[in-house]
Amino acid sequence: MSLQNTFVQRTKLFVINVIKLYKELPNTTEAQIIGRQWVRCSSSVGANYRAACRARSQKEFSAKLSIVAEEADESIFWMEILIGVEIMSMEKLNYVFKEARKF
Structure with a gap:
């Protein structure tokens, strides 16, 4: 697998893991507001990496x-x-936290 395909898979898995964690957030107003912001920017990581792979220059x-x-x-x-x-512990977020630092 090429490095580009590896990053496509990693960014997609990152988004999937964030969404799974989002589903575990409590149903409080503040948790849902923060969670939606988190899902938006996390999903943008994967979407923009895929767009970068199609760059014309x-x-x-x-x-x-x-x-x-x-x-x-x-x-x-x-x-x-x-x-x-x-709302969430570092232990719960550890994997996606470390992964986000690598991008």
Whole structure:
């Protein structure tokens, strides 16, 4: 499997794992608001990486990859908030937290 295909699979798995964790959030207003933001930016990681793979130029590829990094960082932010307000534990988020840092 090529490096590009490996990243396509990893970013897709990242989104799937975030969605599974989102489903475990309590049904409180704050948890759902934070969770929706988290799912949006996390899913953008995968979608923008796929778009980068279809870039027509190196400049376009670099621009799309910078969006991937930005969305991964935002995903980390929302996980930090979930941990900070004690909605989810670091142990629960550990895998996706580490994965987001790699993008």
